[in-house]
Amino acid sequence: MESFVTTDTDNPALAGLRERISGAWDELSKSERAVCRVLSATSAERLLYASAAELGTQSGTSNASVVRTLQRLGYSGLSQLKQEVAAPFTSTVAPDVRLKHRLDLIGQDLARIQQEVWEEAASLVELAASANDDDAYSAAINRLVRAETVYCYGLGASGIAAGHLALRLRRTGLATRSLDSDGFRLADEAMSMGVKDALVVFAPGRVTRDINVLLDHASLVGASRILITDELGDRLADRVDATLIAPHTPTGLTSDGLAGILVADVLAQGISAVAPDSALRSSQLLNDLRARLGY
Incomplete structure (x- = not known):
């Protein structure tokens, strides 16, 4: 040796x-x-x-x-x-x-920069694809599809992923709210959460006071809690009902929200698969509204 x-x-x-x-x-x-x-x-x-x-x-x-x-x-x-x-x-x-x-x-080599960005993105996609099995997605989808309203929380790059999930779920027929405030205003956005709702928290690597309060409040009112994270799965396991892994960039070359957005896409497609009638009605309504708006 x-x-x-x-x-x-x-x-x-x-x-x-x-x-x-x-x-x-x-x-x-x-x-x-x-x-x-x-x-x-x-x-x-x-x-x-x-x-x-x-x-x-x-x-x-x-x-x-x-x-x-x-x-x-x-x-x-x-x-x-x-x-x-x-x-x-x-x-x-x-x-x-x-x-x-x-x-x-x-x-400063642009060719090197381009190669590094695409290679890291491909690696993150590969890692995210292997990090979550069917059971993990099913656990999250079963809670989302039964929710009256899905609350999606995230800030910064995680907020982009949370907003993307809220949009995609709305298009499947689920009522959603995007929680993109912090501190004082977050209380106004979260106060209507109830027992028939679900909270999705995008939290890659840090547990902030806002995340602690949201998870505690969701538990208090009986709402389902779904965590999408990179490093906090074990730490928050006893406070959530389902956890999905979305690895964030190790270098800063790609967006921290990239894997989270792709996990959100899997969730949306999964819900469309288990509730196709609702997804079809929502798609037809969306297209009708777009047509009347001239799009």
Whole structure:
């Protein structure tokens, strides 16, 4: 076993990576060990912006070898490793500092920038697709389709995803309200929530006071509670009825709301599938209103 594997690091995800490599080293092939050498020698900042193809080139293997090696180590792929590596940055490093790191590492090459953005988006889609099984979606859909009104909450990029879900659900025939205020005004928006309603909270990585109050209020009045998150599933498991995973960007290259929007699309399509008559009536009404408005 080679000494690079046990190199100290302040990033717990890299420490975890090196522990996995140490445990699996004797079973790894020559190409997998080459990939592991590169992974262990790469800083957290550089790993966030490295593609599988780049890591393959550096290790003298291929992008497929990188992915296979990570899977041998217990990761779903490079995206999962990046998500774990990014967690300390999002909670402890100021946004302007993260931006400077990103600019320093990617540079001004437009072709490189375009490639990095599309590759990260593809990785997020792949990770989100594998993070939620049919049972998880069914648990959320069953509560949404029975709700008299669905309250969708999120702020910032999460607010975009929450607004998108409210719009898509309204088009399936569900009554929705988008909660896009915070603090004092949020009380006005949430006070009508009742026992026959459902609350959907988009909360990627932080539990704010507003989220705490909304979940407590929904529990108090008996409303269903659905969480769409990246990191808070375990922490909030006992306070919600259903949880779906929507991984957020580990680098800031893509929108934090990207995966949340796609999860919302799955929910809307699922509700259309289980309640097609309502969805059809709503579609016909929407098209009729558009026609009368001249569209």
